Amino acid sequence: MLGYLIRRVLAIIPVMLIVAIFVFLLLRLTPGDPAAIIAGDMATPEQLERIREAMGLNQPIHTQFISWMGRLLQGDLGTSLISGTPVITMVGQRMFPTINIALLTIVIAVAIAVPMGVLAAWRHRSWVDYAVMSFSVMGFSVPVFVIGYIFILVFSITLGWLPVQGYAAPAEKGFGEFLYRGILPALTLATIYIALIARMTRASMLEVLGEDYIRTARAKGVKESRVLFRHALRNAAVPILTVIGTGFALLISGVVVTESVFNIPGIGRLTVDAILARDYPVIQAMILITSATYVVVNLIIDISYTIFDPRIRY
Amino acid sequence: MTLQSFRSKGASRVRNLMAGALMASTALAGSAAWAETTITAVMHSGLRVLDPIITTAHITRNHAYMIYDVLVAVDGNFAPQPQMAEWSVSEDGKVYTFTLRDGLMFHDGTPVTMADAEASLKRWAEKDSGGQIIMDRTESLTATDDKTLVWTLTEPFAPLLDTIGKQSALPPFIMPARIAATPTDTAITEHVGSGPFKFVEAEFQPGVSVTYVKNEDYVPRDEPADNMAGGKVVHVDKVVWSTMPDASTAINALLGDEIDYIESVQVDLLPLLEGDPDVINEKREPLGYQTIGRMNFKHAPFDNVKVRQAAMMALDQQAILSALVGNPDYYEICGAIFGCGTPLADTTGSDSLTSGGDLEAAKALLAESGYDGTPIVLMAPTDVVALAAQPVVASQALRNAGFNVDMQPMDWQTLVTRRASQNAPADGGWNMFFTNWLVPEISSPLVSPMLNGRGDGAWFGWPEDEKIEELKAAFIAASSLEEQQKVAAEIQAHNMEQVLYVPVGQYALPQARRSNIVDMLPSPVPVFWNVKKEE
Numbered sequence: 001m002l003g004y005l006i007r008r009v010l011a012i013i014p015v016m017l018i019v020a021i022f023v024f025l026l027l028r029l030t031p032g033d034p035a036a037i038i039a040g041d042m043a044t045p046e047q048l049e050r051i052r053e054a055m056g057l058n059q060p061i062h063t064q065f066i067s068w069m070g071r072l073l074q075g076d077l078g079t080s081l082i083s084g085t086p087v088i089t090m091v092g093q094r095m096f097p098t099i100n101i102a103l104l105t106i107v108i109a110v111a112i113a114v115p116m117g118v119l120a121a122w123r124h125r126s127w128v129d130y131a132v133m134s135f136s137v138m139g140f141s142v143p144v145f146v147i148g149y150i151f152i153l154v155f156s157i158t159l160g161w162l163p164v165q166g167y168a169a170p171a172e173k174g175f176g177e178f179l180y181r182g183i184l185p186a187l188t189l190a191t192i193y194i195a196l197i198a199r200m201t202r203a204s205m206l207e208v209l210g211e212d213y214i215r216t217a218r219a220k221g222v223k224e225s226r227v228l229f230r231h232a233l234r235n236a237a238v239p240i241l242t243v244i245g246t247g248f249a250l251l252i253s254g255v256v257v258t259e260s261v262f263n264i265p266g267i268g269r270l271t272v273d274a275i276l277a278r279d280y281p282v283i284q285a286m287i288l289i290t291s292a293t294y295v296v297v298n299l300i301i302d303i304s305y306t307i308f309d310p311r312i313r314y
Numbered sequence: 315m316t317l318q319s320f321r322s323k324g325a326s327r328v329r330n331l332m333a334g335a336l337m338a339s340t341a342l343a344g345s346a347a348w349a350e351t352t353i354t355a356v357m358h359s360g361l362r363v364l365d366p367i368i369t370t371a372h373i374t375r376n377h378a379y380m381i382y383d384v385l386v387a388v389d390g391n392f393a394p395q396p397q398m399a400e401w402s403v404s405e406d407g408k409v410y411t412f413t414l415r416d417g418l419m420f421h422d423g424t425p426v427t428m429a430d431a432e433a434s435l436k437r438w439a440e441k442d443s444g445g446q447i448i449m450d451r452t453e454s455l456t457a458t459d460d461k462t463l464v465w466t467l468t469e470p471f472a473p474l475l476d477t478i479g480k481q482s483a484l485p486p487f488i489m490p491a492r493i494a495a496t497p498t499d500t501a502i503t504e505h506v507g508s509g510p511f512k513f514v515e516a517e518f519q520p521g522v523s524v525t526y527v528k529n530e531d532y533v534p535r536d537e538p539a540d541n542m543a544g545g546k547v548v549h550v551d552k553v554v555w556s557t558m559p560d561a562s563t564a565i566n567a568l569l570g571d572e573i574d575y576i577e578s579v580q581v582d583l584l585p586l587l588e589g590d591p592d593v594i595n596e597k598r599e600p601l602g603y604q605t606i607g608r609m610n611f612k613h614a615p616f617d618n619v620k621v622r623q624a625a626m627m628a629l630d631q632q633a634i635l636s637a638l639v640g641n642p643d644y645y646e647i648c649g650a651i652f653g654c655g656t657p658l659a660d661t662t663g664s665d666s667l668t669s670g671g672d673l674e675a676a677k678a679l680l681a682e683s684g685y686d687g688t689p690i691v692l693m694a695p696t697d698v699v700a701l702a703a704q705p706v707v708a709s710q711a712l713r714n715a716g717f718n719v720d721m722q723p724m725d726w727q728t729l730v731t732r733r734a735s736q737n738a739p740a741d742g743g744w745n746m747f748f749t750n751w752l753v754p755e756i757s758s759p760l761v762s763p764m765l766n767g768r769g770d771g772a773w774f775g776w777p778e779d780e781k782i783e784e785l786k787a788a789f790i791a792a793s794s795l796e797e798q799q800k801v802a803a804e805i806q807a808h809n810m811e812q813v814l815y816v817p818v819g820q821y822a823l824p825q826a827r828r829s830n831i832v833d834m835l836p837s838p839v840p841v842f843w844n845v846k847k848e849e
Contacts, residue, residue, distance in 0.1 A: 031724075031727075031728045031731050031732065032727040032728060032731050033727070033730060033731040033734070036727070036730040036731060036734070037362075037363075037727070037730075038363055038368060038369055038501070039368070039369055039370070040369040040370030040371040040374075040483070041370060041371075041483075041730075041749060041751075041763075042370040042443075042483045042484075042755070042763050042773075043369075043370065044763075044771065044772075044773060045734055045770070045774070046771065047441070047499075048734060050498075050499040051368070051499050053499070054497075054499040054500055080362075080520065082362045082363060082520070083362040083363065083364070083520035083521070084364075084501050084503060085520050090519075090520065093519050093522075094519075094522075149562065152563075152566055156566065156570055157566060157569065157570065160570070163567075163570065163572055164563060164566040164567045164569075164570045164572055165558065165563050165566070165567050165572065166567075166572065260559045260560045260563070261560050261562075261563055262563065263556070263558045263559075263560070263563050263567070265519060265522040265523070269521075269522075269559060270521070272559075273360070273521045276697070276725070276726075276727060277362070277727065278727055
């Protein structure tokens with residue numbers, strides 16, 4: 001197990017190196033000029049040239065790459081070309097809103113979706129099953145911003161129960177305020193994950209419920225709830241965990257629409273803003289961090305398999 | 315009580331109950347926090363660049379007006395007025411002596427001196443085109459003591475006060491001399507002004523939010539506030555600029571009383587606000603923006619004046635503004651290159667533009683020009699709402715006149731990079747693009763970037779035009795407004811003949827505020843002095 005862990009952690013290095021090279025080259029091949037963003041619309045060509053020179057954008061690409069990699073290896077993600085703020089500070093400011101909303105989303109999604117999926121499998125081909133499957137199709141099909149606007153219209157504008165927008169850090173404003181502001185975006189995001197997880201839970205459970213050991217458990221007179229949650233769900237957990245884990249990684253990297261609709265200052269917006277402004281150090285850092293998130297989340301999922309299914313050993 | 319207000323009050327009660335239940339942890343917050351008056355404003359874009367001299371971005375200039383002060387400021391009639399300093403001018407018009415008023419302190423506690431003003435003006439003049447023109451005529455610019463600055467010219471320059479008092483694109487903001495010593499191609503890293511608000515660096519999140527607190531040490535002038543001039547009296551404790559990338563979110567937040575002010579509301583979203591009696595929609599100031607088309611003089615076919623004239627003849631302001639704005643309350647057909655409503659406005663040569671275009675004349679001119687069907691590369695930004703409609707409507711108008719148009723959609727960043735390229739259009743260059751200016755940015759030949767005829771040294775498009783440079787020199791030499799207006803009319807006629815650029819009309823983006831935000835000043839720059847937030 002330890003050897004496996006070490007191998008997996010070491011494998012992160014070449015993955016990140018390849019990502020870094022690709023990101024750097026792709027960005028430099030994309031048209032765009034951060035100097036133009038800084039200088040504004042009235043800048044003359046000479047003024048732009050002077051700013052490019054001062055920012056080092058006129059250096060050969062390989063020189064820029066070596067200099068960036070050198071700093072990266074020392075843990076320095078660089079400084080935003082646009083605002084002059086260290087990238088690590090910007091990421092630090094923006095990472096926690098995204099992580100916190102993603103965690104809240106996953107908690108809500110799992111709390112709702114897993115019982116829904118179990119119920120649908122238990123009552124296979126009943127109206128409960130059809131209702132869950134219908135909700136699942138709807139959750140997949142309706143774009144997240146439409147769901148967000150509907151929630152805002154109902155809960156904020158019409159009922160006035162919850163705020164339209166904004167984020168409150170739990171560490172600064174308290175968990176109550178965080179929930180008050182975070183519940184709508186989390187519910188919005190959760191819709192799609194409830195659909196995904198419920199569907200996966202149902203499919204896995206259906207497969208497991210047909211197994212001999214379930215029939216044996218029932219024949220022994222074990223309570224149905226125990227059969228479902230202790231015997232069946234635990235054996236069906238591996239694919240469900242995979243979906244939850246990759247869902248969390250997707251949330252970290254793909255919440256830009258929800259962050260825009262609910263005005264959450266997270267990393268999705270930071271990435272999009274950086275791309276629009278061609279703020280190379282920020283884009284590079286964000287893609288590296290997102291890639292690292294995927295790698296780490298997958299590692300955690302793999303390890304968690306051994307807890308839920310003792311047959312799996314590395 | 316109307317249904318809406320009933321619903322609003324009911325909703326408010328429920329919201330308060332929920333908030334109370336959920337926010338138990340914040341209930342212990344000190345009562346002082348509740349007494350603080352804060353205006354939360356959604357501005358037109360996020361603040362990222364903090365140096366008001368390195369960039370001409372409006373949001374950075376607006377930020378600078380919060381924390382810095384200026385020596386001279388223009389009032390609502392475009393007339394320069396004393397702000398940090400009074401002045402006197404020698405009889406021969408060559409020596410300007412500025413005297414600093416008392417009580418001005420930087421936010422770091424040091425007093426403002428004219429040495430700071432000298433350094434700030436010199437840094438500004440390196441970047442600003444108006445400043446460069448003055449420096450070309452400057453013998454010396456020296457702080458003779460802490461309170462006195464003497465600016466000696468080699469020849470009279472009547473618009474000096476207008477130039478240093480202008481509100482766009484680069485006003486000369488006064489910062490401490492040690493900060494103003496930063497080279498102009500490097501952004502400043504300390505943000506210390508002497509203006510009515512202080513910048514809270516610890517709360518700054520680039521592109522997300524910026525916080526200002528009242529500068530308790532600021533000594534406002536005695537005169538009432540008027541545009542950028544007069545007493546900057548602050549009536550609120552804190553101003554927070556929040557960036558909301560989604561226009562609907564900002565509107566819903568205003569309706570929900572979560573924010574106090576939106577600087578720019580898209581006209582097509584106004585109906586969402588119009589039904590709420592607690593929200594006021596209005597034009598911030600009457601001039602607004604001018605939208606313009608610019609051609610590339612370096613490459614065929616727009617290196618031919620007749621082709622440029624044909625293209626202008628084909629365009630119709632009404633069609634473009636209808637597509638861009640829609641609601642006629644918020645746009646104005648205007649053929650004046652200096653903007654309608656400004657002292658130099660003149661509409662010579664704009665008849666076809668302002669009366670539906672003249673397709674027949676355009677076709678005739680095109681035939682006369684010998685245009686060979688070379689494709690026109692028209693750059694069309696798709697990610698900026700205020701610039702998306704113009705290229706689409708113009709493309710069709712140009713096709714109708716016989717042009718072969720290659721409209722290329724791209725994001726704004728790609729456009730600003732590509733427009734700097736002098737390559738042939740087929741090789742990564744371009745033929746035409748559209749952009750917008752605040753009217754004060756084009757209201758005089760000294761500030762308008764398009765009226766520069768110095769070839770490669772000119773703004774994108776690079777016209778070589780000696781006549782325009784001569785006319786600008788004549789404008790500088792003019793000693794009265796009447797004389798300036800006469801020269802401005804000649805510049806207007808020359809522009810429409812040479813088509814240095816095509817004015818495509820004026821439009822306003824309305825602002826919206828909660829009804830308890832009162833006494834906002836009408837000004838091209840949204841300012842937060844004078845304004846009050848009522849309970």
